[in-house]
Amino acid sequence: MAIEPLHPDKDTPGGEEVPTTTKGTVLTARGLRTRRRLLDAAEKVFAELGYPAASIVKITEEAGCGLGTFYLYFEGKQEIFNEVVMDLNRRVRRAMTDAALAEADAGRIASERAGFRAFFRFTAEHPALYRIIRQAEFASPDALRLHYSRIVDGYAQGIEQGQRSGEVHRMDPEVVAWALMGIGEIIGMRWVLWPQDQDGATREGTGDVPDHVFDTMMEFIERALAPGTMDREGTDHVRDTTGR
């Protein structure tokens, strides 16, 4: 398939490995701390106000430092936005893979469930991810693509593996991976981010997708991925061998 992780670890696309000032000098511990403060502040401000309304002043105020300080570490709004996206992407993928790996012994399905759960939980705890990604379309299209592609790549690998072991029906893993991405994204938006249920009951708080929604979603996905069963191309009616 496609969408290999470009460079599994080198995260900044064409960029430097070690954070530097805009002058190119390497940061000391103090500098690193300030830079971190600015990034966190930016995440918060972008998430609350949105890219258009976010201003450098607001970010530096939130970070509790002087206006000029900002330009010691970042070239401008666009650049810090990029960094924030990369940062969030790294963290959400970490959360997902950690959760999935923890359940790896329990089988593909359990592992898949765990990954999705982690995704929603992260979304609930960091609404910034969502709100920020949605703006990246213009603020930083490259970061947007990288973000999605990296997550999708993780899914695709899992799907291929499942296909090799016969647990997943054979379909182009790339397309399927994007479909899963889309499902997770929209369900997260609808049930994690939008506070009120359609029926008026504001629920929030739980910080996660309601169980019933989660289960339906997983049923939908499992049905799509389950091997055999469909007639169409006259495939054998192989029964699911994994039981359950």
Add this chain to the structure above:
Amino acid sequence: MAIEPLHPDKDTPGGEEVPTTTKGTVLTARGLRTRRRLLDAAEKVFAELGYPAASIVKITEEAGCGLGTFYLYFEGKQEIFNEVVMDLNRRVRRAMTDAALAEADAGRIASERAGFRAFFRFTAEHPALYRIIRQAEFASPDALRLHYSRIVDGYAQGIEQGQRSGEVHRMDPEVVAWALMGIGEIIGMRWVLWPQDQDGATREGTGDVPDHVFDTMMEFIERALAPGTMDREGTDHVRDTTGR
């Protein structure tokens, strides 16, 4: 299946039925024309530049009218953005339902395919829809929700209908509808909007999702929706009666 319009005509939610100037006077034919020009221009500018970078000057230039004219029809950037979203939403739903209805006789699956095709084609022809919706998160959250909810509601009705006729497996239609929405949205983004394939080949032009991707997606969806087959709750194995 799928895609019924909610309130076929009354689109503006709590708003006025007839366009007026910002002073409240009713528009004449000339006024209507100018307003339309501004809306079209705004759609283009928002899609190309994004909300933050779009300015009233740019919009009026694109529309070929004076700066002050803008304020005769809209209160500001935010308001015209709203109108653009509503307008696009109306048009995409129209495109989808028309396509789905045209194939209604050919059965649920054909109708569903037609609806999706129409969605992608519309996306290809109006990238503005996408790019604009993604920004609505901040520019106009209400418009965003309305947009998605309306489309999803159409899907949900189709799904319920399919369930009643035994063509669709019983799962909460709302959740399933959102899943379909998510799939369509992300696949559209990946294959319609992003110009180049991962493998470098720039393909554009066709103005639609590649057949192979479309087919895989539909297979995925059909497998998820198909009645029976899954062991889980031992449902009946009703075969599809509409033929292919």
Add this chain to the structure above:
DNA sequence: GCACAACCTGAATCGTCTTTCATGTTGAGC
């Protein structure tokens, strides 16, 4: 062909944001 409401205009005002810079502070290494 007159009157008047609707429509149009862009220079000018006002506010806000980005970015620079001259100057001051900190702290690690010696």
Add this chain to the structure above:
DNA sequence: GCTCAACATGAAAGACGATTCAGGTTGTGC
């Protein structure tokens, strides 16, 4: 405890965009 990068600061310059307004144009009804 001295020194020198590195770090920090916020006033000020400069740019740009939103919105207003005083005055001009259009076209429809009579």
